[in-house]
Amino acid sequence: MITNTTTIRLEIEKGIRQKGHSLSSFGKQAGINRGIISGILNGNPPKSISIRQLDLMAEALGHAEGWMYEYYVDECFINEKADWRRIKAFLLRCTEIGRYDCIKEVLDRLMEDLNNTISIFGLAEELYAEGKVQESLPFYECVIENEKHQHSERLAISHYRVFRASIGENTEENFRATIRFEPFRDRLPENFMLDGLLALANVYYTLENWYHLEICGDELITLSNAVYTECKRKMNETGNYQEVDTERALVFYYGQGYLIKALALEYLEKYEEAKTFISYYSDLSWFENLDEVGKKEVEKFKLFAIANMNNLNLLLGDDTSLDEYVSFLLEHPHEILPSICIILESANKHNFSIDNIIETLLDALSSNDTSDKNYYKNTKSINRYVDLYYQLALYNFQKNNPAQGLDFTLKSLKIAFEISNKNKILERILLFEQFRNFSNKDHLNLYNDMIKEANKSEKANITDSFSFGAN
Template identity: 30%
Template sequence: MKSLNPDIIVEMLELAYRFEDWDKMLNTTGILYSYAQCIYEERQYCKAKKLPVQILDTERPLVYYFGFSHLMRGIVCQKQGKYEEARNSIFCYAELGWMEDLGEDGIEIAEEFRYLARANLYIVEILSGKTELLEGYARFLQENPEELLPGLDTILQAAIQYGLDVDGLLHTFAEQSAGFGDYEDADNISHYYSYCYHLALYHKREDRVPEALDWTMNCLELFHRSGHDRNFKKCLALFELLRVAATDEQIQRYQNIMMQFLPFSPVH
């Protein structure tokens, strides 16, 4: 177990998350947690026996790997609708101060996970049906704008699932959300894909077909560029449901995307 490189495991988890490979994520989070637990127990044993403690060459303190394993497991459970299990994972990384000898860096990391736990508990509670928390969540997002993109995606998912009107909340954050497409880091891009798709579904439910089509086209282009076939197919199905109301321009955008799958340019 000690021969594992935890930083490579972290990278594997991040990649699996971007491609929504939940089974791989669950398996890999178990490996990362077992690694962290093994190292921690060995350190405690050496400390108790007054033996020298081996210093591992890792990019982050050990507390990070404990927290990250619980964080990613919680995300998988949330995505699968296993909200009670997601809560349990959140509670595990909400308080990592039980670890001894954290040091300044470790204490700072534990605080970061405590903040993430607060944000993610809002998400789990709202998606599980506690929509009365939306007002408090909106205040949290105003105070923590770095959480706005996944936050609005959560609000849209809840609106679709529970038949809510969230036009007011979308209007409140309209100025900030206009810049979502400018993000370049992988995590935010992944959140943006999901946000676009759920915004298209929300507009469709509200019978705003032109807006639904525009966001569906954005989704198709985004998912095609990312190579995310499963999500591309979902957007394709949504477009076909809305095709009858599509404008000539939207049909042309759609055809341009489809043309990219051909091995040659058609002869005109």
């Protein structure tokens, strides 16, 4: 009976004959001891082949990477028993050259015994720790599909890793990733939960889901306070302060909880209540055991508090400190992008005239590292540019500059399509249609091209009802 392991050996023997090699000359060519090759081909039972040896022999015979991998799976399960050392080496090699078909076949075999999820999870974590995030995902997905214990940390961490890796620029994909991960967030260890809540909050911000954003803020406040209290208790008992194993300093999560809460309240138009929560992160210098990184975070929160308090005053219709606020933003240009959107929104809401201010801030924005040539670096910035152009469009329409208003509407619409944000797409299309009579040929051509391209796109069937614009 010819098996896959037999087939590998027959192919090796065939190649050796075709190349005119003896076992000795082939061994020298491949860099493998003659005795090992003899044991592999002639042993009774034949000596097992390591994946490294198979690769060396494939190269010596002139074959491409991955030669005979589809047959090598059986080599990992001698007498149907899994050889984890051999399996791990094979799986790692498959991740290097993209043989995910072989990875799937091995994982399917391993899952005949669900206890193997422990080893699979360990391998996934090793890959993740080495920065091989995409390579780790098939193994986390395997754990998700096969973990027997639904409340295990392994399952929750696997969901968390897949969630973090899934977040990108596409709003719809981010939404689906969030729905999948959310039920598992409270099953994570505390250090993972802090980062998980922060990641969820970022997605809810881009989705403009202020209700769930507020919940994330509340949970982050509660958790970071609890972790801080526990750290202090342990320090009082032992005399040593042990930092939590998180991506950022603990003070960062503490401040972010209150910042996220205030931000959600701002968008829910609960401005006075939002001011209360800004005060909680405006001065965190009292936070114990701050290292240099933590002290820098405290200084950042001070800046955030100044900017956000000014934003709330503007939204309430108070522009008495606007000139002073603009000077502050010019000194801290990284705060211009989020703040200029609020300044414009306030001007549109309360009929402020801010032509010179907008020109000054836009010039500073374009010359700074946070300019539009770099805004695709993160999803939050992308959404801010969508909003910036939209608010600029509204401002120009109010100022009776419809041509410029349409320019900015189309800029905003273009990015909204790129990130597949349905709500923003519809909002901008309705705005364009409202002022269509003021459009010129260039406006209409660009608009119709975007609508046609979106209708052809397979990203999402979100533009079927928008075809009225392409005529």
